[in-house]
Amino acid sequence: MTDSGTEGGPADFAGRTLCPGGGSGALLVLSEPLSFWGGTDRKTGLIIDAHHPQHGGSLAGRVLVMAASRGSSSSSSVLAEQIRAGVGPAAVLLTARDAIVALGALAAAELYGTHVPVVLLDAGASSRLGRRNGATATVRAGADGRAGVVLDQAPAAGLPPRSREPA
């Protein structure tokens, strides 16, 4: 495993910084791309797209794992608004260079000093993370481009039940 280049020792998964920052929370693995505009509630961070497999889940405080966003570029505004309102994700891990997600996080960092990291992972890392839905992850994305994800080895005890997600 590659060192993340940031404090906290070796990263379980190395990636590239798309938006610098740090955050931790329970992994929320999205099995399909999500449009933040129209697909999530800007005031609550809930996934409201009735066709999405994780419909009803909340982005708030979670480390999102997704291939990419989908659809409207207005999603950048919705993500920035969720970060402002404190109902946005703690970090976003992508497998595509998704400008819409990155710009939402970059704008929130510029405006509010809230640095939600957005990290590009390779498909293998994303797939391995995808099997750890609900585990606690800490994400650090450095301004030098190097990023890393560390998984808490302890079982994800104390998390609120998320009935619509796979165990």
Place this chain on the structure above:
Amino acid sequence: MLDGGRGPGTAMAMRMVVALAGVLGAERLIPITGAHIDSCLYHGQAGLDFAQRLAGLGAAVAVPTTLNVSSLDLMHPGLVRLPPADAVPARALMDAYRALGARATWTCAPYQLAQRPALGEDIAWAESNAIVFANSVLGARTERYGDFIDICAAITGRVPHAGLHLPEHRVPTLVLDCSALPAALLAEEAVWAALGDVVGRRSGTGIPLLTGIDPAVADEDRLKALGATAASSGGVALFHVAGVTPEAVAAAGDPAWSALPAAAVTTGMLRAARDELSTAGPSAPLDAVALGTPHFSVREFGKLAAALEGRPAFHPGCTVWINTSREVLAQAREAGLVQPAEERGARIVVDTCTYITPILGPEERTVMTPSGKWAWYAPMNLGVDVVFGTLSECLDSACAGKVVRDDGQWN
């Protein structure tokens, strides 16, 4: 610019542009000749904070910049039913973008304004239908820009050298053979919207080359309908039509444009798209008709006026809504092309659009439209049922107060 030599507002915009270059893996920035901004549509406090921060730091656009639709119709106060909690910041957002030096065009069809970009110009446009029209029909070059970065590109006059700005990324990736579609079928904009639905689903984010279309039937309104729907059902930001669009004409005989994966488009596929774009059955009572998504052109007002000759007034229980821009409305009114619709009861909307902000009344539950984009988004945004049909089917239905189909237009 990053060091603040052109002021702190420009430095903030440049930080965003440079960060995007990093996200896209671009090695340098290139100059642009114009911008079109979609960030002026209100999606919450963060968007307003961003524009007001830039304006407060003294930033201004460095290139000619047009504005997309907003959430309000400033010419017809009271038409939009937004609560004050949203209407007040939505208005403040419009004011902030004017303070940044952008033109108050308030249209999703900036390509219908008098000044528009030329073949080969690098521009930064937002709004998916405007992006696909600029790339495909005008041959200008824009990536899929959106919120925050559109205004930052306008202020800095720069974008990352990436994506559709590079000629090698503008070559088609698949061929869709349309030679089986009768020319008479392609006389209706809605048929082009249905074709756009098929093109979007087949292409995803690829670049389709449509072949077998008679150049004589491909006018800008039809290409607009095709692109807007393909950008809704797929992520199409550039299409080519052999013998029609400028890069396809220039590339005739280019080996890079041959030996592509190909599929045929059939009349049956267009009928299937028509049915997929409809959520209500063909016998539904009709409450409204939605025209002008993307915004109506002067030529479309002319086509509408011609189609209304000999028709009675619209049914009192069915409101015909027409979205357009102020500039087009003034020209069409001057030419006497708006009055035939208004005399029959049509309502005009400017600055915004009936699918993105509350304009329709609570009693308007089933709506007919020839717009693939309206049909795609309105059920989700407004909770209405949609019947997708041609302009003449929509007008027959508006006069009857119920859905009237003419299957002869779809064969």
